[in-house]
Amino acid sequence: MHLDGFSTRGKTDFEMRERLFSLVDRNLIQISKLYVISAMGTRLAIYEYSKETNQLTPRTIARDPKYVTDVAPADRWTYELLELAGEAKVKELVASIKVMCADIACALCSSTSFLMAF
Numbered sequence: 001m002h003l004d005g006f007s008t009r010g011k012t013d014f015e016m017r018e019r020l021f022s023l024v025d026r027n028l029i030q031i032s033k034l035y036v037i038s039a040m041g042t043r044l045a046i047y048e049y050s051k052e053t054n055q056l057t058p059r060t061i062a063r064d065p066k067y068v069t070d071v072a073p074a075d076r077w078t079y080e081l082l083e084l085a086g087e088a089k090v091k092e093l094v095a096s097i098k099v100m101c102a103d104i105a106c107a108l109c110s111s112t113s114f115l116m117a118f
Contacts, residue, residue, distance in 0.1 A: 003040040003077055006070045012038055013072035016047050020056065024049060030104045035093055043077035044086060046093070 002008045020036045036047040049056045061071040079086035 003043055003074050006072070006074075009040075009072035009074060009076070010070070012040070013045075013076070016045075017056065017060070020047055020049055030107065032100065033096075035097070037090075037093075038077070039081070040077055042081040042086075044079040044081055044090070045077040046079065046089070 002012075016036050016038050020034060023034055032051050034049040034051075036049075038045040038047065045058070047056065047058065058076055061069065061073075063069050063071055079089045081087065081090065
């Protein structure tokens with residue numbers, strides 16, 4: 001399984017961060033949080049970028065120039081999709097994203113209504 005290889009986990013972690021950074025680079029004004037889910041089999045790692053704090057979790061683990069470093073520990077893939085806790089976490093994320101989308105839609109409607117009043 002890929003989760004057992006620290007090299008594979010490290011490459012996956014790097015790719016997830018790069019994809020998330022490419023989205024942040026687009027200057028997404030309305031979005032307060034971005035989520036990226038990495039799946040290895042049925043295990044999930046959840047990356048979260050907060051615009052408010054400019055933080056990305058889980059934190060980056062730097063490579064050591066002298067020693068072999070596990071930059072993406074297996075326990076980063078915390079959630080087992082086939083267990084209740086994993087299913088609940090995915091549902092929680094979906095609910096959070098739906099609220100953000102509704103908030104964005106309301107903000108866009110309000111600004112359009114405001115502009116139409118003038």
